[in-house]
Amino acid sequence: MLAFTNAKEKQSPTIIGAGCELxxxxxxxxxxxxxxxxxxxxTAETVVIGRGGRVIGDINATNLFLHxxxxxxxxxxxxxxxxxxxxxxxxxxxxxxxxxxTGLECKLSKRKDREK
Numbered sequence: 001m002l003a004f005t006n007a008k009e010k011q012s013p014t015i016i017g018a019g020c021e022l023x024x025x026x027x028x029x030x031x032x033x034x035x036x037x038x039x040x041x042x043t044a045e046t047v048v049i050g051r052g053g054r055v056i057g058d059i060n061a062t063n064l065f066l067h068x069x070x071x072x073x074x075x076x077x078x079x080x081x082x083x084x085x086x087x088x089x090x091x092x093x094x095x096x097x098x099x100x101x102t103g104l105e106c107k108l109s110k111r112k113d114r115e116k
Contacts, residue, residue, distance in 0.1 A: 014044075018052055025057070034068070041072075051084050058089075077111075 013031040016022055020036035027043040034042075034053040042055065046063040049055055053068035064076045069086040079093040083100035092109040 016053075047076075049085075075111075 011030055013033055014026060014028055015033045016036045016038060018035040021038075022036065023039045025040040025042070026032055026038070029045060031046040031048065032042055032044045033048045033050065034055060035050040037054045037056075039056045041057045041059070043060045045061065046065070047059050047061045048065040049068040049070060051067045054071075055069070056071045058072045059070065059074040059076065061074070062077045064074055064079045065082070066080065066085040066087060067082045068084070071088050073089040073092070074087075075092045077093070078095045078097070079091055080097045081087070081099065081104065084103075086103040087106045090107040090109055091104075092111055094111045094113060096108070096110075098104075
């Protein structure tokens with residue numbers, strides 16, 4: 001049985017399931033989980049690209065969890081890159097966590113945000 005959220009629940013994630021293909025941008029204040037394929041830009045608090053997930057486009061988020069493939073630029077505060085991850089483009093981050101042998105073929109750019 002599937003559980004659905006209602007309008008009063010403000011933290012429901014956006015999930016693109018395996019086998020789903022989407023062309024277009026997504027913008028949310030919460031989490032986006034990608035297990036299918038997206039061609040478009042993503043803006044969210046947290047972006048999770050699962051194994052088998054693929055994004056062709058740019059990401060603007062606080063947190064990135066990359067298990068799948070990203071072909072584009074990512075501008076994030078914290079990037080978490082896992083074993084099966086693949087990325088081309090520029091990864092701009094404040095904190096970078098890499099686990100295992102990843103397939104990063106991208107430019108890494110440490111953010112120099114000013115402290116407030």
